[in-house]
Amino acid sequence: MLSIRNIVKQYAGHRALDDVSLEVESGQVFGLLGPNGAGKTSLIRIINQITAPDSGEVFFNGEQLNQSHIDRIGYLPEERGLYKKMEIGEQMIYLARLKGLSRDEAQKRLKFWFEKLGMETWWKKKIEELSKGMQQKAQFVATVLHEPDLIILDEPFSGFDPVNAEVIKDEILELNKKGATILFSTHRMESVEELCHSIALINKSHKILDGKVKAIRNSYRNDTYFVEYSGTPLSFDGAEPFQIVGDALVDDERNTIKIKLAEGKTSNDVLQYLIPKTHINMLQEVIPSMHEIFIEKVNANSLSHE
Amino acid sequence: MNKVLLIIQREYLTRVRKKSFIVMTLLVPALFALMYKVIAYVADDKNDVKVTHIVHVVDSAEVYKDKIKDSQYIKFDYSKRSLKDLKAEVKEQENDLVLYIPSYTPDKTQIFAKKKATLSLSDNIERQLNDIKSGTALVKAGIDTAKLHATKSNVTVSATEMTETGDQSTSIGATYALSFAGAILIYMSLFIYGAQVMRGVIEEKTSRIIEVIVSSVKPFQLMMGKIIGVGLVGLTQFVLWISLSALVSYLTGKNAAVASPVYTFIHNLGANAGYELGCFIFYWISGFLLYSALFAAVGSAVDSETETQQFMFPITLPLLFTYILSVSYLFQKPDSPLAVWLSIIPFTAPVAMMVRVPFVVPPWQLGVSMVLMVAGFIFTxxxxxxIYRVGILMYGKKVNFKELGKWFFYKE
Incomplete structure (x- = not known):
């Protein structure tokens, strides 16, 4: 769908993107992650042809990115805004027509969306009369009205209350099911595991990690497990096939410990060791969250640059 | 539909539908009409002297006896009373005066009144006294005053231009009026509509819609769409002003009542109306394109209108300079080297050339000026x-001319 190859973008004084390459497969929800100022927005602007890279190439469906692709992309920028004095219905139609829709078609689709999101009564309202959340909802509709193949959302959930954020999330997933590829940037990791198939992590203008979310998380497994058992707290003598990491949680009946397997041992070894000693309620592998991986990678990357 | 056309359509319709546009379109001719009414009222000296003044004349030498004539509001009373008595009496009277003509020096007359006599009143008296004295002197010298009156002439000058299509009479006054009105109209339009372009750009930037728009169209398309849209708004407003002025003057039958610059301009178009109007439209459009592009660049470089000052001044300086020169110097010497140069340099040409057009401009100068005008707006x-393509996406940066220069050299 989208293939970004060796993009370099230099601004006066600093390099926003340094040799960044990405592959976004068709039908995916792709997360572009990174701390503020990492270069996410610069990359998104290049894909939207708002700016051009100094070197490198972008391919859209196998073709070199050009003006004809503009109508196939829908873009919701991080800093959102609409014409304040313009009526919302008229404004949505204008934006859709700029993306190549006819007036009638835009009107028809807009009616559908307004009904779907409970916005029917807004048509004649001016943007300045709407609340911030309502404006965002309207802008989301403007982004997807021309049914783009690629929807680019820069920090889509910022500015939404939890209820509306949920509504928008469901709409994004539905659009994805209908075949649209979604590329969204965020620094909120909760939404990533829930939504994204693949991610790329950008820090200080470099891509430092990319791949499928599940694969990345699995590759970051480090033989750590939670063990919950009942009865008196255990004491260990050093002969066990694991090390204790972190503090043990002691509750009247249930005790929890976090363990890291010793070299060459498996979870079965742990069970065999523990079963004679106590009553096991649960043994669960700890798979690092994207949040943890993000922090770890960004910190390591920052350290190595200093 | 072409995207630039869509943008032009939006820019045009949102502005024309605004209440302020309708109010301005109706109000400007009305305000000018009102202004001219007030000026006409003030200038009319009939409004000045409404009360009857009685002038007591003390003329012991009887130089002017029976010769001073009453007018509508000034009655003369040829009194035998003493100056002292009359002065005491007049002191109590609001509108009465004493005219004292000393017996030995009848040329040095004096007026006494409670309030200082108005100019029209003392003028009237002075004129009468002078006429009487010179009349008496002529008679004394043996000159027949009736014959003398017959020799008085009333010469007027009417300037005639010799052109290839024959001699044409135009009044000098009308040519000046046309020259002056043309310069004012161009000057004002460039400011009013140029500033509208700038405000439009700032609005898109501060509302942050700009990034959505430039993900659909190229910044250049957006800029041109806005400039052309606002330009059409300006032309629409002019057409409405002219039609309204014409309508009002038709209804009231009084031209002076609607004498706005627009009307003055249209009214004074001479036999060369087509040529003069053509030049006006050409310089209006090309001047607008030239300056509004610069205004758009300024708008893109700032975050709010208050920051525009530092850029506005240097940009509008040539215009202001030419305008001030136009109304003082250029239209008196439309063929001077300064006028020729100013009418050729694109930044000053719209105003300077409109000053010259009602007079005779050599075709080659007009040609050079027009070619440079087109080149000028393409260049700006x-x-x-x-600058615009970089500026619109730049926030929170203190911008100066050096920075603008850097933007100019940025790659895509």
Whole structure:
């Protein structure tokens, strides 16, 4: 769908993107992650042809990115805004027509969306009369009205209350099911595991990690497990096939410990060791969250640059 | 539908539908009409002297006896009373005066009154006294005053231009009026509509819609769409002003009542109306394109209207300079080297050339000026668009001319 190859973008004084390459497969929800100022927005602007890279190439469906692709992309920028004095219905139609829709078609689709999101009564309202959340909802509709193949959302959930954020999330997933590829940037990791198939992590203008979310998380497994058992707290003598990491949680009946397997041992070894000693309620592998991986990678990357 | 056309359509319709546009379109001719009414009222000296003044004349030498005539509001009373008595009496009277003509020096007359006599009143008296004295002197010298009156002439000058299509009579006054009105109209339009372009750009930037728009169209298309849209708004407003002025003057039958610059301009178009109007439209459009591109670049470089000052001044300086020169110097010497140069340099040509057009401009000068005008707006549009494409996405940066220069050289 989208293939970004060796993009370099230099601004006066600093390099926003340094040799960044990405592959976004068709039908995916792709997360572009990174701390503020990492270069996410610069990359998104290049894909939207708002700016051009100094070197490198972008391919859209196998073709070199050009003006004809503009109508196939829908873009919701991080800093959102609409014409304040313009009526919302008229404004949505204008934006859709700029993306190549006819007036009638835009009107028809807009009616559908307004009904779907409970916005029917807004048509004649001016943007300045709407609340911030309502404006965002309207802008989301403007982004997807021309049914783009690629929807680019820069920090889509910022500015939404939890209820509306949920509504928008469901709409994004539905659009994805209908075949649209979604590329969204965020620094909120909760939404990533829930939504994204693949991610790329950008820090200080470099891509430092990319791949499928599940694969990345699995590759970051480090033989750590939670063990919950009942009865008196255990004491260990050093002969066990694991090390204790972190503090043990002691509750009247249930005790929890976090363990890291010793070299060459498996979870079965742990069970065999523990079963004679106590009553096991649960043994669960700890798979690092994207949040943890993000922090770890960004910190390591920052350290190595200093 | 072409995207630039869509943008032009939006820019045009949102502005024309605004209440302020309708109010301005109706109000400006009305305000001018009102202004001229007030001026006409003030200038009319019949409004000045409404009360009857009685002038007591003390003329012991009887130089002017039976010769001073009453007018509508000034009655003369040829009194035998003493100056002292009359002065005491007049002191109590609001509108009465004493005219004292000393017996030995009848040329040095004096007026006594409670309030200082108005100019029209003392003028009237002075004129009468002078006429009487010179009349008496002529008679004394043996000159027949009736014959003398017959020799008085009333010469007027009417200037005639010799052109290839024959001699044409035009009044000098009308030519000046046309020259003056043309310069004012161009000057005002460039400011009013140029500032509208700038405000439009700032609005898109501060509302942050700009990034959505430039993900659909190229910044250059957006800029041109806005400039052309606002330009059409300006032309619409002019057409409405002219039609309204014509309508009002038709209804009231009084031209003076609607004498706005627009009307003055249209009214004074001479036999060369087509040529003069053509020049006006050409310089209006090309001047607008040239300056509004610069205004757009300024709008893109700032975050709010208050920050525009530092850029506005240097940009509008040539215009202001030419305008001030136009109304003071250029239209008296439309063929001077300064006028020729100013009417050729694109930044000053729209105003300076409109001053010269009602007089005779050599075709080659007009040709050079027009070619440079077109080259000029293509150049400013090109420069402005390079600054604009960077500026619209730049926030929270203190910008100066050096910074603008850097933007100009940025790659895509």
């Amino acid at each position: 549009t090109w420069v402005a668009s390079r």
